[in-house]
Amino acid sequence: TEFDVVLKDVGAKKINVIKVVRALTNLGLKEAKELVESAPTPVMQAVSKEAAEDAKTKLEAEGAAVDVK
Template sequence: MSHHAARCAIRFVNLTRALSTEARGQKVERIANELLHLNRFDRHDFTVLWRLKMGLHRYGAPVAGVVAPSVAAAGSPGSEDSAAAEKTVFDMKLEKYDAAAKIKIIKEVRSFTDLGLKEAKDLVEKVPCVLKKGLTKEEAYPIVEKLKELGAAIVLE
C-alpha cells in the first residue's frame, strides 16, 4: 500500500468515526427531546421502566435477583406463564371507590404519587385506572390496605 493510499485509508476511518459519533450524538439528542415532551404520567412510566431495565430499586439501590429476572422473563417471547408465576413488580389499579370517600382517596393518592390536586382528582375520576406502576408487594401492601379502608377497590396486576 502506498503512502498516499494509507493516508486516504486513515482519513476514511477518521471520517467514519466522526460520522458515527455525530449519528450517536443526534440519536441521544433526539431521545432527550422526546423525553422532554412527555407528560408527567409518561415520564413516571419511563422512569419506572428504565429503573427496572437497569436493575435498580425505586430508591436507586441495586436489587439482585428480584427485579432483573422478572424483566427478563417478561421480555422473552412465549413466557407469559412463567412471567406471571415469577412476577415481583405490580401495577396498582383502582377498580372502583365509594363516592363518599372520594376526597380522602384523592388525598391518599397524592400522598404516594407526585401528582398535584387536579391531576390526582382527574386520575381518580377515570376509574378504572392505574394509580402507580412498578411496585413490589411490600411497597404496595400498606397503600392498598389504606385505600381499602377508605372504601376503594384496589387490584394489583
C-alpha cells in the same frame, strides 16, 4: 417482581381517596382528582409488593376498591 396498583372503584369517600392518591404518587391535586375520577385506572405501576400492598391497604381504608396485579 413488580406490581401495579389499580383503582377499580372510588367508593363514597372520593375526597379521602384523592388525598391518599396524592400522598402515594406525589401528584398535584388536579392530577390526582383526574386520576381518581378516571377509575378503573392504574394508580401506581411497577412497584414492589410491599409498596403495592401498603397502597392497597391505605386506599381500601377509605372505601376504594383496589386490585394489585
